[in-house]
Amino acid sequence: MKKPRVYATEGSIWKSILLTFPMILLILLFTAGGPPDLSTPEKSIAFLTTFFFLITLFFLILYTGKTDRYRAIGFVTLALFFALTFIVNLIKARGSMTFSQENLLACEIPFCHIVTTMIIIPAVITNSIIFPGSIIGGFASIASMLVIVIGVSLALGRGFCSWGCFYGGWDDGTSRLAHKPRIKKVNPVFRWFSFAVLLVIALISAMTLNPAYCDWLCPFKTVTEFEKVTSFSILMKTIVFLSLFVALVIILPVLTGKRFQCTTLCPMGALLSLTNKINAFDVRINKENCSSCEKCVKACPTLSLTAEDMTAGRPSITCMKCGKCIDACTKSAIHYHIKGTPNNKNYSWARNLFLYPAFLLLVVFLGGTMQSGIILLINLIKTGNLIY
Amino acid sequence: MGNSAGFLLGLSTGVVCLAYCGPVLVPYLMGEAKSIYGNIGSVILFLIGRLVAYLMIGLLSGIIGSRLLQLSALKPVFMGIIYILLAIMLVIYGLYRFQEICLGRSRLLGKKSTSRRWSFWLPMAGGFATGMNLCPPFLLAITESIKTGEIAGSILFFFTFFLGTTVYFIPLPFIGFFRRQQALRIIGKFAAILAGIIYLYKGIIMII
Numbered sequence: 220m221k222k223p224r225v226y227a228t229e230g231s232i233w234k235s236i237l238l239t240f241p242m243i244l245l246i247l248l249f250t251a252g253g254p255p256d257l258s259t260p261e262k263s264i265a266f267l268t269t270f271f272f273l274i275t276l277f278f279l280i281l282y283t284g285k286t287d288r289y290r291a292i293g294f295v296t297l298a299l300f301f302a303l304t305f306i307v308n309l310i311k312a313r314g315s316m317t318f319s320q321e322n323l324l325a326c327e328i329p330f331c332h333i334v335t336t337m338i339i340i341p342a343v344i345t346n347s348i349i350f351p352g353s354i355i356g357g358f359a360s361i362a363s364m365l366v367i368v369i370g371v372s373l374a375l376g377r378g379f380c381s382w383g384c385f386y387g388g389w390d391d392g393t394s395r396l397a398h399k400p401r402i403k404k405v406n407p408v409f410r411w412f413s414f415a416v417l418l419v420i421a422l423i424s425a426m427t428l429n430p431a432y433c434d435w436l437c438p439f440k441t442v443t444e445f446e447k448v449t450s451f452s453i454l455m456k457t458i459v460f461l462s463l464f465v466a467l468v469i470i471l472p473v474l475t476g477k478r479f480q481c482t483t484l485c486p487m488g489a490l491l492s493l494t495n496k497i498n499a500f501d502v503r504i505n506k507e508n509c510s511s512c513e514k515c516v517k518a519c520p521t522l523s524l525t526a527e528d529m530t531a532g533r534p535s536i537t538c539m540k541c542g543k544c545i546d547a548c549t550k551s552a553i554h555y556h557i558k559g560t561p562n563n564k565n566y567s568w569a570r571n572l573f574l575y576p577a578f579l580l581l582v583v584f585l586g587g588t589m590q591s592g593i594i595l596l597i598n599l600i601k602t603g604n605l606i607y
Numbered sequence: 608m609g610n611s612a613g614f615l616l617g618l619s620t621g622v623v624c625l626a627y628c629g630p631v632l633v634p635y636l637m638g639e640a641k642s643i644y645g646n647i648g649s650v651i652l653f654l655i656g657r658l659v660a661y662l663m664i665g666l667l668s669g670i671i672g673s674r675l676l677q678l679s680a681l682k683p684v685f686m687g688i689i690y691i692l693l694a695i696m697l698v699i700y701g702l703y704r705f706q707e708i709c710l711g712r713s714r715l716l717g718k719k720s721t722s723r724r725w726s727f728w729l730p731m732a733g734g735f736a737t738g739m740n741l742c743p744p745f746l747l748a749i750t751e752s753i754k755t756g757e758i759a760g761s762i763l764f765f766f767t768f769f770l771g772t773t774v775y776f777i778p779l780p781f782i783g784f785f786r787r788q789q790a791l792r793i794i795g796k797f798a799a800i801l802a803g804i805i806y807l808y809k810g811i812i813m814i815i
Contacts, residue, residue: 344622411790415634415797422633423805425626435805452812 225551227567229284238571239278245579246273250586265593269586272296277578286542286574290581291391294381297585298388300592302442307595309444310606317447323351328444330361332368332384336417336486337424337432349428374576376495380481380488381541383580385588386439390480391541393472394520400476403517409483410522410537417486432486438464478520481539492536500573501556502540504532505563508552515544515553532562540577613764616751617771620744625775627742628653630802631693631733635700636782637795638708639726646780649730654776656734658769664739665765668749669758683813686741690810693736697803700729701796708792744772 228235247255250269257263272293279289309316318328330352338361341349348354348361355362371379380387416432423431433440435456441464448454463484471479481488495501504515509529516524520543523534534544545553554566555573599605617624632653636646703725752764785791 340626344626408793411793412797414790414794415801418633418637418794418798419630419801419805422626422629423802426630431805435808451815455808455812 224284225554225566226281226284226570228281228571230282232282235278235282238281239274242277242575242578242582243274246270246277246582246586249579249582250590252587261594261597262590264597265590268593269589272589273582273585277574280574280578281571285546286570287546290381290542290578291395293581293585295388295392297385297581297588298392300585300588301385301388303595304588304591305443307605315447316444318444319447326351326353328352330364331386331443332364332379333386333437333485333487334430334433335365335368336490337420337430340421340425341428344425345428349424350430350433371580372491372494373498375500375540375573375580376498377488377491377536377538378498378500378540378573378577379491379580380485381539382577383584384481384487385584386485387478387481389439389442390468390472390478391520393469394476394478396473397476400474402475405475405477405522407522407525410535412483413481413485413489413537414492416484417489420486435459436463436484438468438480438484440464441468476520477522478539482521482537488537488539495536495538499558500540500569501558502534502538502544503554503556503562504529504534505552505554506532507563508550510550510552512549514547514549518543518547540573611767612751613748613767614771616744616748617768618774619771620747621772621775623742623744624772627740628657628734628737628776630806631697631737632730632776632779633782634697634795634798634802635730635733636779637791638700638799639795640786640789640792641783642786643780643783646783649726650776650779652727652730653734654769654773656731656736657738658734658766660735660738661765661769662762664745664749665752665762666758668752668765669755669761672753672756682741685739687810687813689736689739690806690813693733694803694805694807694810696729696732696736697799697806700725701798701800701803705796708796 224230228238247270250273251266255266255270257266276289276293280286283289306316313322322328328351330350334350338348338350341347350361353360368379371383375382381391416436420432420436436459438460440460445457445460446453448457463480467480467484471477506529511526511529513526513529516526516529519534520541521537521539523538524544525535528534540555542555545555551566555570556562557565557569557572560569595605632650636649639645639649641649748765748768752761752768755761755764782791
């Protein structure tokens with residue numbers, strides 16, 4: 220059965236172009252950062268490809284009414300290009316993906332958003348930041364990342380995990396690899412595991428004054444940077460994070476179709492879930508339209524929808540606002556919603572108002588990363604070498 | 608200075624003690640989902656366990672004095688054993704009634720009397736094990752207590768040190784305010800298992 224049209228832009232080219240226009244200006248602003256740099260053929264190709272790629276994605280989201288389908292393309296691209304550019308930059312700066320004790324002592328470790336979960340309690344206890352990075356200035360400074368995290372969590376809540384996180388695209392991508400998941404039912408109780416991780420690593424970090432998750436668990440060290448193996452203890456840590464990457468980012472997402480790392484391990488996801496309570500956007504189920512087919516429950520990549528949640532009319536606080544359940548619903552019973560407004564009206568308004576900040580976040584992170592990545596790939600084709 | 612030295616030392620370093628006890632006590636309080644009064648009871652039992660450990664160390668430092676510090680070479684092995692004991696306790700607690708609480712399967716593993724015994728001995732044993740944990744403030748307290756040069760003075764020093772650190776445990780029973788949230792109970796159980804695995808790993812690394 221064909222899904223009824225619910226959004227004003229759906230199927231309408233002119234309305235979609237009209238609403239894409241403000242985003243074109245924003246994309247231009249955030250990808251070029253001023254007049255576009257077209258000084259070399261590589262830079263021109265990189266800029267134009269990124270620019271049109273992003274515009275096309277936004278236009279298709281509006282025109283087709285499918286949010287997750289096109290969001291995921293941009294999101295996975297972000298994860299891949301981020302890893303590529305990050306690793307190449309590291310190799311250029313340090314000669315390898317590993318960091319040494321000297322790099323730690325010199326506070327040269329880039330700060331990622333996940334570390335936020337570990338520095339709060341120690342900062343209260345000791346008045347100091349327990350991470351060997353630079354507070355201001357340099358690449359990925361602590362202050363800049365904290366500002367981003369606070370701003371985004373206020374604007375989108377856990378929407379960050381589906382629209383801006385430069386790691387999330389890994390298991391979002393692998394969870395889509397198998398056409399039909401081998402393991403069809405995953406107990407939704409596992410959605411609370413990341414909260415346990417948050418609790419334990421926050422307390423252990425306060426106890427040891429060391430960012431415990433980065434030190435022991437973070438699976439994304441596999442595709443960014445990791446400590447040079449110089450002792451048995453570091454070897455054990457290396458085995459742990461590699462195993463977690465293989466299990467939670469590759470095998471389990473492929474088998475279940477769920478974003479397993481984001482759902483069960485990421486402490487930042489748990490922290491951002493709490494901010495879902497204080498931002499304006501959420502996802503709601505219109506029970507009058509709902510036929511209880513549970514297609515949304517099967518589609519949800521983060522186990523945030525159960526039969527009980529459907530009865531309650533909203534997903535659990537772990538919802539990442541990716542839009543996959545909305546795309547899956549054939550009755551148009553699920554929709555983005557602005558808190559404080561009626562549940563069964565203004566679907567288009569709520570969706571568009573959510574899409575602008577959410578897609579802009581993707582543009583902010585993907586714009587520069589994709590251009591740098593494309594330049595690297597062009598040089599690889601031209602010279603046969605990624606690091607030039 | 609007199610007896611106030613121990614109290615002031617405890618008061619000034621108690622946050623660190625709380626940070627060391629948190630990974631054991633907080634998952635337990637969340638997993639039990641007791642009322643605020645019930646949690647006060649659990650925290651008191653935990654603190655009694657800690658007090659027993661402190662008094663034992665106080666007695667030991669009073670008897671053997673500065674030779675206690677000479678045993679510092681054994682610290683990693685001692686701490687490793689303490690961590691492994693804590694790990695076993697946490698994992699067992701995390702798995703106890705796991706199916707019933709986390710997976711919603713009504714398979715009551717223990718009788719009511721077993722449950723009561725658990726809620727009596729577990730916080731006390733946890734308190735004892737964390738009390739034996741040679742955290743930096745605790746090592747400082749040992750050094751200071753040795754200076755008293757007598758058994759009674761040393762024990763009194765540790766008692767007042769314990770009182771000073773206890774102030775920071777006062778907010779913990781208020782976790783009971785959220786006890787109706789079933790998710791918190793599940794998170795507490797998961798957290799106990801996870802903390803247990805981390806302690807086990809730390810313990811093994813310390814020993815080998």
